[in-house]
Amino acid sequence: MTLRIEDYGLIGDLQTVALVGRDGSIDWLCLPDIDSPACLAALLGDDSHGSWRIAPAGAGTCTRRRYRGETLVLETEWETPDGHVRVTDLMPPRGRTPDLVRIVEGVSGRVPVESTLRPRFDYGAVVPWVTESPSILGTERSGTVCAVAGPDALNLAATVPHAVSGETISSRFEVAAGDRVAFVLSYHRSYDPVPEPVDAEDALADTLEFWQEWVGKTRYEGRWGDAVRRSLITLKSLTYAPTGAIAAAATTSLPEQIGGTRNWDYRYCWLRDAAFTLLALLSTGHRDEAKAWREWLLRSVAGDPADLRIMYGLDGRRRLPEGTLDWLPGYEGSTPVRVGNGAADQLQLDVWGESLVGLSLTRSNGIAEDDDTWRLQRSLLDHLEGHWDDVDNGLWEVRGPQRPFVHSRVMAWAGVSAMIRGVERYGLDGPIDRWRMLRESIRTDVLTHGYDAERNTFTQFYGSRGLDASLLLIPRVGFLPWSDHRVVGTVDAVQRELSRDGLLLRYRQDADDVDGLEGREGTFLICSFWLVDALHAIGRDAESHALFDRLLGLRNDLGLLSEEYDVTSGRQLGNVPQAFSHLGVVNSARILSGIRGAGTDMTGMPEHPTA
Structure with a gap:
């Protein structure tokens, strides 16, 4: 059975x-x-x-x-x-x-x-x-x-x-x-x-002794301490000690739909997932992992900045060719079983921004860097400067047409902002006036083309009628304050249009034919954690706490979460344990507990900027 x-x-x-x-x-x-x-x-x-x-x-x-x-x-x-x-x-x-x-x-x-x-x-x-x-x-x-x-x-x-x-x-x-x-x-x-x-x-x-000593280094005084520490242990288990890489999940090909074909290999290090995991670890006192990840990142992305990959092998290798294992019948008949991941070859412009933000987080948490590290960051930004407005596959790795995704442009803005902070706060060298002009150009472009004034919401990509749960991150990276009517309208729209029994989908697969894949998927747990944070930030605390308690209730008896949840069957779906889901536990618990401090959010600043 x-x-x-x-x-x-x-x-x-x-x-x-x-x-x-x-x-x-x-x-x-x-x-x-x-x-x-x-x-x-x-x-x-x-x-x-x-x-x-x-x-x-x-x-x-x-x-x-x-x-x-x-x-x-x-x-x-x-x-x-x-x-x-x-x-x-x-x-x-x-x-x-x-x-x-x-x-x-x-x-x-x-x-x-x-x-x-x-x-x-x-x-x-x-x-x-x-x-x-x-x-x-x-x-x-x-x-x-x-x-x-x-x-x-x-x-x-x-x-x-x-x-x-x-x-x-x-x-x-x-x-x-x-x-x-x-x-x-x-x-x-x-x-x-x-x-x-x-x-x-x-x-x-x-x-x-090892685990007791490691957990003893945790610095967390907020509510839900048991859940936070269990998720931190799970995140630590997904780190790869020889290099400092962080795997997105422990498995391959556990399905997003039972019997379906959305079966992917997540045993690699996504720059995006790792940057968010870095936030969870740094905010709870685990600096050694952050330093090790930074060293892995610098080795892995070294070279032509145009060749930055969205994911790498745990040892830093770039080639992750996708293939199928036809002799395996799949979990509950869900085929094909895949190893490798073809999305490694996609263009996802947000990873340039997330890499720069991740390195900024290590800097703001007192992890020293040398001249070579800053030169690499400048090289990444030089490439981003000439390509931020390219169409791409977006953070959800859609296998349909490339689009001008709003999240990709916003993360490009966040990457530029991280570099500007490096100059303003830490005295690093760089053409700050040019970077400020670039940041403003990206901002103006997003506000002009990525916002639907009629519905008072940002959209998944320019000209789209569809929404995307990643829009909840727009204020999280400091692009707009939480109090801005466009942010509040986006939170309302995302909750209304992407909700399935109170939990969020990443996006609606039937909107704008964006997906390019058959089958459906469950609600994506990290998106619901993002909604927890957003509801709290716009003052709807009762809803926020109720949703967080519900999400904690979806963990298994050992405190583990997979990638998705099927509200119809009441089952976890997707690869397990999923780093994204567990960092959601840590970050949302910290935010709801009112824990603030420099370098604790994706801006490298205190939570929920008001300007």
């Missing part, structure tokens, strides 16, 4: 993640990195495509589950007629190799437990050679089961015996109160020596 998207929990080691279902099955694991091919891919198929289940024999979904405190250590419990069992899942901070640790603990009674591991490589396409004779890999160690195919190898060590049947590794054992049985799954290149497995109990202690 296919689990719902919200039935999965998350563990990870800051280089990859695993999704653990309510039934005790790990159905998604990419190794060695989050954007590597999956070795457990049942999430997009079935058990034959790779899974690892540990649960009481004959049991279904768990009785309860939780994270241990404010960590990424997941505890899943079953209460059965025979007794009570707990499975603790974790991925310790990475040493030489990625390790996944599962500890089975008897709480009461005496319970038969089964472990069934079906390793597969290349998203389920490659069935490995499984052997209990690891000497084939150049070691004489016994007691480890190895699964090998081409360059990839998995090794399973446990404190109970294994049985190998074909390509399946299984164990059956009993646990009584106080018993602890440990499993350690390790990955390595097949041509390297088999690594020593980590000690499971030491790994548990190290992982708990």
